[in-house]
Amino acid sequence: MAEPEHLDVLVLGSGQAGNLIAWHMAKSGSRTALVERRWIGGSCPNIACMPSKNEVWSARIAHLVHHAGQFGTLTTPGKTDMAQVRQRKRDMVAGEVAAFRAGFKSSGAELIEGSGRFIAPKALEVQLNAGGTRILTGDTVFLNIGTHSAMPPIAGLEAAKPLTHIDILEIDYVPSHLIVLGGGYVGLEFAQAYRRFGSRVTVIESAPQIIGREDADSAEAITQILSDEGIRILTSANVVKVEGQSGRTITLTLRGAAGEERLEASDILVATGRVPNTAGIGLETAGVALDSRGYIQVNDRLETTAPDVWALGECAGSPQFTHVSVDDFRIVRDNLAGGHRSTTDRLTPSCVFTDPPLAHVGLRERDAQRQGIPVRVAKMPTGAVVRTHTTGEKLGFMKALVGEDDRILGFTMIGAEAGEVMAAVQTAMLAGLPYRKLRDAVIAHLTMAEGLGPLLENVPPRAAV
Incomplete structure (x- = not known):
């Protein structure tokens, strides 16, 4: 058996937070090691955020080429080269x-x-990818082990060998008919991308609406946008049986409000949630x-039930965003230095x-309605923004x-550059500014x-008391 090697800091998992804490502790003078079984840098740069958005952008280019005539550019009918799409992603x-x-x-x-x-508190047995075993112990341990696709x-279904978000990034063909199980962030992004690459696409969601955490008007708007592109979206639909094999021919039997239906397709993508990578690692x-x-x-400082062991990112139940994992690192870093940072008071943005x-x-x-929080709602079509008249x-x-105190409590946008516009509102919210400050700001034309x-001109007046 290998002799134990003692470290000041031991990190399990090379996600965003794990990398950052390892680098920070090492630069601070601690003897530090990080153990990662496969994805150096974590899921975001390898199999999730960045590669998926890389292919989403390729799909957007295909969409723009297809509609280039609207802007005065004449093109021959475009054809997607998925091998090149995949290579662009791989290079990144x-x-x-x-x-x-x-x-x-x-x-x-x-x-x-x-x-x-x-194999013991703060002691890891590591089966090396290159062969051999090492036993590592640490004074302080950080867990950043992530999640994987739920099946x-x-x-x-499992026998049909469905695509996951990892597999679909590696195919070099355009499915003739792609069925997407799950109407969340991942499912909808891939559904639209592959429709634009040329696939027929059907999205199946068991809940009454897609993107279930969002307001109904957001779900309705996204449903309409995707439907107008030719994507079929089925809600309140439950798949009861899958036959065949993804990549060849598959048949789904599903039940919904209209009764039972059988769907035939070439490929199926499962995007129905995540499972933490916590099983089988002691x-x-x-x-x-x-x-x-x-x-x-974990508690709100991200401390686990074991002394001097911290958990960061998705495995700790944090919102499943890279930017939250980065903030988890900042919280732990500052608390190790004597701070009093908490996960309970942060303002977390999201973007589909x-x-x-x-x-x-x-x-x-x-x-707000569920919690009984009085709010005034201002709403405006994105098409009323003057820039859209040009684009x-x-x-x-x-x-x-x-x-009631005139502060902005929430903001939602569906539209071009929505993430960047949201960041401006988030800044005002963090500063506690009354909405009039942003309403009256001189913003570039x-x-x-x-x-x-x-938009903020439309805020209704306070209700009379």
Whole structure:
């Protein structure tokens, strides 16, 4: 058996937070090692955010070429070369991974490639990818082990070898008919991308609406946008059986409000949620408790139930966004230095990278109603923003929720550059500014953010007391 090697800091998982904490601790003088079994840099640059948005952008270019005649450019009918789409993505990923490897080299943190399993509190046995075993112990341990795609318990689904968000990024063909199980962020982004590449696409969602966490008007708008592009969206529909094999021919039997239906397709993508990577790695041996969903149990400082063991990112139940993982790192870093940072007081934005995108920050209208929070709602079509008169990107709307104290409590936008406009509103919210400050700001013409002025002009007056 390998002799134990003692470290000041031991990190399991090379996600955004794990990398940052490893580099920070190493630069601070701690002897630090990070163990990663496969994805150097984590899921974001390898198999999730960045590669998916890379292909979403390729699909947008295909869409623009298809509609180029509207802008006075004459083209021959376009054809998607998925092998080139995939290579463009692969080239980007290779560059990102190289940058992460360089980060370990420059920081002094050791990158150990292998699979780790706890054999005692704060002690890992690592089966090295290159062969052999190492036993590592650490004074302080950080867990950043992420999640993986959920596989719903549908008869025949697993045997059909469906695509996951990882697999679909590696195909070199355009499916003739792609069925997407799940109407969340991932499912909708890929549904639109592959429709634009040339696939027939059907989205199946078991809930009454797609993007279930959003307000009904947002779901309705995105449904209309995708439907207008030729995507069939089925809600309140449950798949009960899958036959065949993805990549060849598959048949789905589903039940909905209209009864039972059979759908035939060439490929199926499963995008129905995430499962934490907490099973089978000895967390119980390490004294690290899990919650009822299998996520690592943490307090608002991201401390686990084991002394000197912290969990960061998705595995700790944090919102599943890279920017939240980065903030988890900042919270832990500052608390290790004697700070009092918490996960409970942060303002977390989100963005669905459909085209146009859906961006949101703060309170949603339905949540305000549910919680009994009085708000004044201002809403305006994105097409009322003057910039859209020049670009033609008029789909969607802007919506702001304003509290009784005149502060902005929430903002949603579906429209071109929605994420960037949202960031301006988020800044005002963080500063606690009354909405009039943003309404009356001199914002550059012609920008999408210029629409915030007329939007906030629509804020209703306070209700008479």
